[in-house]
Amino acid sequence: MNPLATSDFHTVEGIARVVCLEGSVAWLEPEQTGGCGSCAASSGCGAKGIGTVASRMEIRRFPLANVDGLRVGERIVVGVCDRALIHAALTAYALPLATALGAGGLAEWAMGSDLATMAATAAGLSAGILAARIGAGRLAARGDLAPHFLRRARPGETCGTGEQ
Amino acid sequence: MGLFERIFKEPRWGVHPDDHKRPAADVPLRLLPPPARVYMPLHQHVGGAARPVVLAGQKVLKGQLLAEPQGNISAPIHAPVSGTVAAIGEVTAPHPSGLGFAAITLDSDFEDRWIDTARVADPFSLDPAEIVRLTAAAGVVGLGGATFPAAVKFVLGKRLAVKSLIVNGGECEPYLSSDDRIMRDHAGQVVDGARIVMHAIGAIEALVGIEDNKPEAIAAMRIAAAPFPEVKIMPVPARYPMGSDKQLIQTLTGKEVPADARAAEVGVLVHNVSTCAAVHTAVRLGRPLVERIVTINGGAVAKPGNIFAPLGTLVEELLAFCGLKETPSRLILGGPMMGTPLLHGRIPLVKGASGILAFDAGEALVPAAGPCIRCGGCTRACPMGLLPLEMAARIRTGDLDGAAGFHLTDCIACGCCAYVCPAHIPLVQYFSHAKGELSARQRARLRSDAAKRLAEARIVRLEREAKEKAEVAARRKAERKAAKAAAAAAAAAAQPEGETV
Amino acid sequence: MKDFVLMMIGAALVNNVILARFLGLCSFMGVTTRIDTAAGMGLATTFVITVSSMADWAVQHYLLDAYGLGFLRTVTFILVIASAVQFTEMTIKKVSPTLFRMLGIYLPLITTNCAVLGVALLLVEGHMSFIGSTMFAFASSLGYSLVMVIFAGLRERLALARVPRLFAGPPIGFIVASLLAMAFMGFSGISAG
Amino acid sequence: MNHSMDTPVAAPHTTTTNSAGRVMASVMAALAPATLFGFWLYGWPAVYLWLITVSFAMLGEAFCLRLTGRQAIPVLFDGSALLTGWLLAVSLPPWAPWWIGAFGGLFATVLGKQVFGGLGQNLFNPAMVARVALLISFPLQMTAWVAPLPLFSAAAPGLIDGLRITLTGAPPGFDAVASASLLGFAKTEMSRGLDLLQSLAQAPVPGWYGSHPGSMGETAALLIAAGGAAMMMLRLISWHIPFAMLAGIAVPAAILHAVDPARYLDAGTHLLSGGAMLGAFFIATDYVTSPNTPRGQLIFGAGCGLLTWVIRTWAGYPEGVAFAVLLMNSLTPIIDSYVKPRIYGRDRKGVALEPVK
Amino acid sequence: MLIAVGSLAVMGLALGGLLGTAARYLAVEENPVEGQLKEMLPGSQCGQCGYVGCGQAAAALATGQAPVTLCPPGGKALAEALAARLGVKVDLSALTDTGPQLALVAEEICIGCCRCLKTCPTDAIVGAAKQIHNVIREACTGCGACIDNCPTEAMSMVPVAVSLQHWIWPKPASATA
Structure with missing residues (x-):
C-alpha cells in the first residue's frame, strides 16, 4: 500500500515525521503505514526484518521547505496533487514539443528551406527544455510534484483519515 | 408560492413521496397510560454512554437522575416513571444488527410522583451559561433523530457567535407527524423554547422552517410568534429531504455549510421544534426529558396517530395501545426513508424515536434489485450533488477507495437515490456498508500504526537497555582493571622499597 | 496550409496508428488501465516519435538517400530511436528529478514500441519536406495519444462491469478495441475529400 | 410479532413504482408512431424485416443468458433486447434482405451488450454497433434505399410477395425505384463533379411528412420529434442531448451553407434527412452510453451533432449518425470523469469551501 | 467474399491446431x-x-x-x-483466522512469572514479578506470541466481539443479471 493513500479527489495525503532540521529545510520520513493487518503469524510485525529499525527508516527521507517553524519529532500531513502526473507530463513533454514545432513552422513559413527549418526546430527544442525546467521548478514549488506541507497531523491521525 | 418561485426557486434535488401523513396527523394527541415496566437505555444520544448512579432495588421518583453523562459530549438519563429500579441489564437496541445494549429497568408504582423541580419565572434574566447548565442537566438532546446533546451545541453556537437560529419544523419524512402535532398543540412552548435558545447562544433572529404541507401548524406557529418579531415563520416547499439541516439552511438562508465544517461555522445553528419545546420544559419547569410525542403509523395499525408516551416504553406496548389490524410485516423506528428496521417489538422507545411504523405486507414488499441502467435519476435526486451510481458500481466491485474518491463521506444517507432507482438497487445499503468497511479499515490501520510504533519503541528500548548494560559492564571491567593495576602498582611500589633497603 | 491540415487529420484520425495501422498494440493494451497513466504514456510517445522522426528524416535525407544506403534504413532508424529515448530520459532527469521519478517508467516502454518505428518508416514513403514529415509524425502520435486516452477511459468503466469469465481481461479489451476501430472507420475518406 | 430476517432490510423502505421495464416500454411507445408510419410507407417487407431483426435480437440475448446460466425469461421481459432490435430495425433500409436483419440483431445483443456483462454495462450503443458493422461489411445492401410505396396503393407488394422480397430480395422487375437517400444522392452527385445546386433541383424534396426515400425511421421526422417531445414530457430523457445534437448539426451546416451554398447542404435538409432526428431523440439519449450530468450531456450531444455533420460532409459514408454516436460513446467515460456536479459544500474541483459567516 | 472469410478461417484453425500440438510437445518443464x-x-x-x-x-x-x-x-x-x-502438511492451529483476537489473562491462575511480558512484541502486557499480569486491549495485536510461553496456561486468545458501534451493514447481494 503506497504511503500516500488517496483520500481526496485531488490531493493525495500522507503522514510524515520531522527527523532533523537543516537551516530552512526540514528532513521528513514518511510513516510506515499499512502494517501487517491482523497479525496472524507469530513473526511479530516484521519489525525485526531487514536491518535495524533506524537504518530502515533512513532510506526514505525527503526534504521539505521548513515553512512555519516545524520541530523535530512533529508529525505533519503532506500532500501531492493527484493530477500531478498529467501536469508533470504536460510540462516535461508538451512544452518542448510545442516550442520546437512552433519554431520549425515559423522558419518554414519565413525561409522555406529544410536546413533552416531543422535548425529552428532544434533551437525551439532546447528552448522548450529550458522552459520545461523552469516550469518544473514552478510546479515543484507549488507542490504539484514533490510532497508539500498541508497541516499538522492531529494526535492519532494516520494517512487517509478524512474528517470522520 | 408564485409560479416564478415554483420554477426557479424550487430546489432541483430531492423526491416527492406521497406523505401518508393524514389521517394520523389530524387525530388528537393521546396519552399513554403509565406502563408497568420501562427500560431506559444508557446510550440514547450521540457521544459517550451515561454511567448509572442508582442501584438495583432503589426507589426513584419521576424525573430523578438515573445515569450521569461521561466525557464532554454526553447526556444524562432520568427516570420516566416513579418506582423501583428492577435491574441494570441488557435490552435489544433499536438497531438493524439486533445486538443489545445496557439499560436500566424500572418497575412503575403507578403513582407518577415527580421530583420537586426548581421553576424559573424569567429565563431571559438568567446568564446564558446557566441555561446551558439547566439544559444539559435535563438531558435534552436533538429530538429530530440526530440526538446530539443540545447543551453542547449551545456552547458551540455561543463560541462561534452564531447570529441566526433555525428551528427545524420540516418533518419531511412520510408517515411522521410528531413535530406537526407539537406545533399545533404546543406552539407557545416551541416559540418560547426557541427564544430561550436564542438567548443562550446570543442569536438575533430565529427562522422557523415549516413545510407548506402543514398549514395548521404554520397557522398555530404564526399566532404564537406574533408578539415576537425576531421569531420569523417561513414556510418552505414540501420536498424530501427538506428537513435535513444542510438543505434547510440552504433554502432559508442561501448559505452552504462547507463539506467538513459544522453549521455553526457559517453562523447558523439548527434545532428541531420538539427540542425547543423540551428546552422550554427543562428551563421553565425544571423538568428533565423523560417523555415525548411519537407517531404510530403504518398499514398494520388499527388507529394510527400521535401518542405522548414516557421514554423506555416497549414498542410492543405502544402498538398494542393503538391496536394492530394484522401482524406487521416490518417494524421501523423513524420514517420510511431513513428509519432503522427493528427485528422485533421488545425494544424500548428512545429519545431519538420520532415515529414507530408497522408496515403491512403491501408496504413492506421489497422488489428484486435489477442491474443499473445508468439512467441518472439518482444523480438528479441526490441533495448533496453526489454520483450514487458511480459509487455503488465501485463498491460492488470492492473498490472502496474509488467510491471514497467520489466523496462518499459527504453522503447523508437520505435515501432519495434508492427511492427513485427504477432498478430498485439498495444504494443506501451499499453506502452504509462502504462507510462501515472504510471506518473499520481505518481503525485497523490505526491499530497497526499504533502496534508499529509500540514495536519500534520496544526495540529502541531493548537496544538502549543492551547499550546501558554493555556500558555498565565496560565501566565495571575498567574499574576492576584500574583497581588491579592500582594494586599491582602499589605492590610494585611496596616491593622496590624492600629491595632498595 | 490547407493540405497540411488535411494531411494531419488524415494521419491522426483516418489512418490512426493504433486503430487503422495496428501499430503499438502492446503499450495500447498494457498501459491503458488508468486515464492519467495513459495520458502520460501518450505524451511521452508523442515527444519521442516527433523527435525521432525529425532525426530519421535528416538521416534518411542526408545519409541514406545521398549514398544510396536505403537497405540500412531499419537499422539506422532503430539506432536513432533508441538514442532519442535515451536523450529524452536524460533531459527529463535533468529537468527535474521528481518529474523523472513520476514519468520515468514509460521511457523504456517506448523503445520497444513499434508505433515509433512504424511512423518513421511511413515518413520515408511520404517523401515530404522536413516540416511536412515532422507534422505528419506529430499528428499520428497525437492520434496515438488520443486513442490511448479514449481506450483508458473505456477500460476504467469496463472495470466496473461484470464481464463473463470467458471474456474477462484482454479478450474484452480486444473486442472494445475492434468496436473502437469500427467507429474510427467513420472518418475514412476524409483525407481524400 | 417478530419476523425472522437473516439480513436486515436497509432504508428506504418505500420506493418508486417505476421500473426498468416500464422505462423501456414507454420509450418503445414513443417510437411506435414513427415505426407504424414507416410500415405504412414501405409496405410488408418493412414489417417482416422489423419482425426478423427484433426476434433475432431477443434470440441472441436469450442464448447468451442461457450460456451464462442465468434465467432468460425475466431479463427478456424488461424489454431492453426488444428496444435494441427495434432501434436497429428502424435504422435499416426497409427492403433489406432478411439476413441483414438477422445478423444485425444477433450482433447487436451478443457483441453489443451481452459480452460486456448485460444491461447497463455495455460501452457502445448496441443498435449502432450492429448498424455500423452491417454498413461496413455489407455496403451494397445497406445503401439500397427504396422510394416510398404506401401500403395499400396499387404498386405496393402484397402480403405474400412482400415476404418473398424480404426472403429472396427485390425482383428486378419491380418498379420500386432503388434510389439513394437524399444524402447518398447528394454525395454521389458531388463526386461526379455536379455541384449541389443542379443535383438538388431534381432530387425529391425532403418534407416533414416524409415523402423521400430513407430508412423506416428516417422518413417521418415529424413523428419522431413528437415521440421525443413526449419522452421529455414524461421525464424519460432530458432536453440536453437532443437539443445539443440537433444544434451541433444545424449550426455548422448553416454557416458553411451560407459561405458556399454550392458545396454544402443547408441546415434544414441536414436535420430532416438521414438519421438525425432518430439519432438525436432515441439513439444518442440511450441511458447506458451517455454521460449522466446535464453539462456532460450537452458536450456529448454537441459532439454527436458535429461529428455527424463532419462525416456527412467530408467522409466517405453518406450517413454519419451511427459513427458519431459510437465515437461519442467512446468519449463518455472521459466526459464523466471530468464533468461532475458541484457537491454541496465543495467547489467545482471538489475542495471543501471556506466557511464564511 | 466467401473465399476471403473461408481462407482466413482455415488458416486460423490450422495455425491454432499447429500451436496447440506444439505447445504439448515443446512444453518446457519450467517450474510452473x-x-x-x-x-x-x-x-x-x-x-x-x-x-x-x-x-x-x-x-x-x-x-x-x-x-x-x-x-x-x-x-x-x-x-x-x-x-x-x-503438498506440505503444516500445523495451522497457530494461525487462527477467526477475525481479530485479543489475548486474555486468567487472573486466578497467573503466578506473575513475567515470561509473557518479555515476548510481547508490542509491550501490551502489564505486570511485575509475583504480581498478577493483564493485557492492554488497545496495544495487543493478537499475534499469540505469549500463549505458549505461559507456564500455567493462563493466557488464551479471545475473539473480539462485534459491538453496536462497529457493526457493518452486509454488502447487498449484487443483481445476477
Whole structure:
C-alpha cells in the first residue's frame, strides 16, 4: 500500500515525521503505514526484518521547505496533487514539443528551406527544455510534484483519515 | 408560492413521496397510560454512554437522575416513571444488527410522583451559561433523530457567535407527524423554547422552517410568534429531504455549510421544534426529558396517530395501545426513508424515536434489485450533488477507495437515490456498508500504526537497555582493571622499597 | 496550409496508428488501465516519435538517400530511436528529478514500441519536406495519444462491469478495441475529400 | 410479532413504482408512431424485416443468458433486447434482405451488450454497433434505399410477395425505384463533379411528412420529434442531448451553407434527412452510453451533432449518425470523469469551501 | 467474399491446431509452481516475509526454503492454500483466522512469572514479578506470541466481539443479471 493513500479527489495525503532540521529545510520520513493487518503469524510485525529499525527508516527521507517553524519529532500531513502526473507530463513533454514545432513552422513559413527549418526546430527544442525546467521548478514549488506541507497531523491521525 | 418561485426557486434535488401523513396527523394527541415496566437505555444520544448512579432495588421518583453523562459530549438519563429500579441489564437496541445494549429497568408504582423541580419565572434574566447548565442537566438532546446533546451545541453556537437560529419544523419524512402535532398543540412552548435558545447562544433572529404541507401548524406557529418579531415563520416547499439541516439552511438562508465544517461555522445553528419545546420544559419547569410525542403509523395499525408516551416504553406496548389490524410485516423506528428496521417489538422507545411504523405486507414488499441502467435519476435526486451510481458500481466491485474518491463521506444517507432507482438497487445499503468497511479499515490501520510504533519503541528500548548494560559492564571491567593495576602498582611500589633497603 | 491540415487529420484520425495501422498494440493494451497513466504514456510517445522522426528524416535525407544506403534504413532508424529515448530520459532527469521519478517508467516502454518505428518508416514513403514529415509524425502520435486516452477511459468503466469469465481481461479489451476501430472507420475518406 | 430476517432490510423502505421495464416500454411507445408510419410507407417487407431483426435480437440475448446460466425469461421481459432490435430495425433500409436483419440483431445483443456483462454495462450503443458493422461489411445492401410505396396503393407488394422480397430480395422487375437517400444522392452527385445546386433541383424534396426515400425511421421526422417531445414530457430523457445534437448539426451546416451554398447542404435538409432526428431523440439519449450530468450531456450531444455533420460532409459514408454516436460513446467515460456536479459544500474541483459567516 | 472469410478461417484453425500440438510437445518443464505461487501471494510487495517482494517469496516457497506461514497479510487462508499447493502438511492451529483476537489473562491462575511480558512484541502486557499480569486491549495485536510461553496456561486468545458501534451493514447481494 503506497504511503500516500488517496483520500481526496485531488490531493493525495500522507503522514510524515520531522527527523532533523537543516537551516530552512526540514528532513521528513514518511510513516510506515499499512502494517501487517491482523497479525496472524507469530513473526511479530516484521519489525525485526531487514536491518535495524533506524537504518530502515533512513532510506526514505525527503526534504521539505521548513515553512512555519516545524520541530523535530512533529508529525505533519503532506500532500501531492493527484493530477500531478498529467501536469508533470504536460510540462516535461508538451512544452518542448510545442516550442520546437512552433519554431520549425515559423522558419518554414519565413525561409522555406529544410536546413533552416531543422535548425529552428532544434533551437525551439532546447528552448522548450529550458522552459520545461523552469516550469518544473514552478510546479515543484507549488507542490504539484514533490510532497508539500498541508497541516499538522492531529494526535492519532494516520494517512487517509478524512474528517470522520 | 408564485409560479416564478415554483420554477426557479424550487430546489432541483430531492423526491416527492406521497406523505401518508393524514389521517394520523389530524387525530388528537393521546396519552399513554403509565406502563408497568420501562427500560431506559444508557446510550440514547450521540457521544459517550451515561454511567448509572442508582442501584438495583432503589426507589426513584419521576424525573430523578438515573445515569450521569461521561466525557464532554454526553447526556444524562432520568427516570420516566416513579418506582423501583428492577435491574441494570441488557435490552435489544433499536438497531438493524439486533445486538443489545445496557439499560436500566424500572418497575412503575403507578403513582407518577415527580421530583420537586426548581421553576424559573424569567429565563431571559438568567446568564446564558446557566441555561446551558439547566439544559444539559435535563438531558435534552436533538429530538429530530440526530440526538446530539443540545447543551453542547449551545456552547458551540455561543463560541462561534452564531447570529441566526433555525428551528427545524420540516418533518419531511412520510408517515411522521410528531413535530406537526407539537406545533399545533404546543406552539407557545416551541416559540418560547426557541427564544430561550436564542438567548443562550446570543442569536438575533430565529427562522422557523415549516413545510407548506402543514398549514395548521404554520397557522398555530404564526399566532404564537406574533408578539415576537425576531421569531420569523417561513414556510418552505414540501420536498424530501427538506428537513435535513444542510438543505434547510440552504433554502432559508442561501448559505452552504462547507463539506467538513459544522453549521455553526457559517453562523447558523439548527434545532428541531420538539427540542425547543423540551428546552422550554427543562428551563421553565425544571423538568428533565423523560417523555415525548411519537407517531404510530403504518398499514398494520388499527388507529394510527400521535401518542405522548414516557421514554423506555416497549414498542410492543405502544402498538398494542393503538391496536394492530394484522401482524406487521416490518417494524421501523423513524420514517420510511431513513428509519432503522427493528427485528422485533421488545425494544424500548428512545429519545431519538420520532415515529414507530408497522408496515403491512403491501408496504413492506421489497422488489428484486435489477442491474443499473445508468439512467441518472439518482444523480438528479441526490441533495448533496453526489454520483450514487458511480459509487455503488465501485463498491460492488470492492473498490472502496474509488467510491471514497467520489466523496462518499459527504453522503447523508437520505435515501432519495434508492427511492427513485427504477432498478430498485439498495444504494443506501451499499453506502452504509462502504462507510462501515472504510471506518473499520481505518481503525485497523490505526491499530497497526499504533502496534508499529509500540514495536519500534520496544526495540529502541531493548537496544538502549543492551547499550546501558554493555556500558555498565565496560565501566565495571575498567574499574576492576584500574583497581588491579592500582594494586599491582602499589605492590610494585611496596616491593622496590624492600629491595632498595 | 490547407493540405497540411488535411494531411494531419488524415494521419491522426483516418489512418490512426493504433486503430487503422495496428501499430503499438502492446503499450495500447498494457498501459491503458488508468486515464492519467495513459495520458502520460501518450505524451511521452508523442515527444519521442516527433523527435525521432525529425532525426530519421535528416538521416534518411542526408545519409541514406545521398549514398544510396536505403537497405540500412531499419537499422539506422532503430539506432536513432533508441538514442532519442535515451536523450529524452536524460533531459527529463535533468529537468527535474521528481518529474523523472513520476514519468520515468514509460521511457523504456517506448523503445520497444513499434508505433515509433512504424511512423518513421511511413515518413520515408511520404517523401515530404522536413516540416511536412515532422507534422505528419506529430499528428499520428497525437492520434496515438488520443486513442490511448479514449481506450483508458473505456477500460476504467469496463472495470466496473461484470464481464463473463470467458471474456474477462484482454479478450474484452480486444473486442472494445475492434468496436473502437469500427467507429474510427467513420472518418475514412476524409483525407481524400 | 417478530419476523425472522437473516439480513436486515436497509432504508428506504418505500420506493418508486417505476421500473426498468416500464422505462423501456414507454420509450418503445414513443417510437411506435414513427415505426407504424414507416410500415405504412414501405409496405410488408418493412414489417417482416422489423419482425426478423427484433426476434433475432431477443434470440441472441436469450442464448447468451442461457450460456451464462442465468434465467432468460425475466431479463427478456424488461424489454431492453426488444428496444435494441427495434432501434436497429428502424435504422435499416426497409427492403433489406432478411439476413441483414438477422445478423444485425444477433450482433447487436451478443457483441453489443451481452459480452460486456448485460444491461447497463455495455460501452457502445448496441443498435449502432450492429448498424455500423452491417454498413461496413455489407455496403451494397445497406445503401439500397427504396422510394416510398404506401401500403395499400396499387404498386405496393402484397402480403405474400412482400415476404418473398424480404426472403429472396427485390425482383428486378419491380418498379420500386432503388434510389439513394437524399444524402447518398447528394454525395454521389458531388463526386461526379455536379455541384449541389443542379443535383438538388431534381432530387425529391425532403418534407416533414416524409415523402423521400430513407430508412423506416428516417422518413417521418415529424413523428419522431413528437415521440421525443413526449419522452421529455414524461421525464424519460432530458432536453440536453437532443437539443445539443440537433444544434451541433444545424449550426455548422448553416454557416458553411451560407459561405458556399454550392458545396454544402443547408441546415434544414441536414436535420430532416438521414438519421438525425432518430439519432438525436432515441439513439444518442440511450441511458447506458451517455454521460449522466446535464453539462456532460450537452458536450456529448454537441459532439454527436458535429461529428455527424463532419462525416456527412467530408467522409466517405453518406450517413454519419451511427459513427458519431459510437465515437461519442467512446468519449463518455472521459466526459464523466471530468464533468461532475458541484457537491454541496465543495467547489467545482471538489475542495471543501471556506466557511464564511 | 466467401473465399476471403473461408481462407482466413482455415488458416486460423490450422495455425491454432499447429500451436496447440506444439505447445504439448515443446512444453518446457519450467517450474510452473513458482508462477502459480506468485499469483496466490497478495502481491503487495510489503516485505513482511523478509524477502524483497512476492516474486522472491514465491521462489523461496517453490524451493521449500520458506515456511508456508511466511505471509502475514495473507493470513490463514493463504497459508492453507500454499500448503495445499505445495503438498506440505503444516500445523495451522497457530494461525487462527477467526477475525481479530485479543489475548486474555486468567487472573486466578497467573503466578506473575513475567515470561509473557518479555515476548510481547508490542509491550501490551502489564505486570511485575509475583504480581498478577493483564493485557492492554488497545496495544495487543493478537499475534499469540505469549500463549505458549505461559507456564500455567493462563493466557488464551479471545475473539473480539462485534459491538453496536462497529457493526457493518452486509454488502447487498449484487443483481445476477
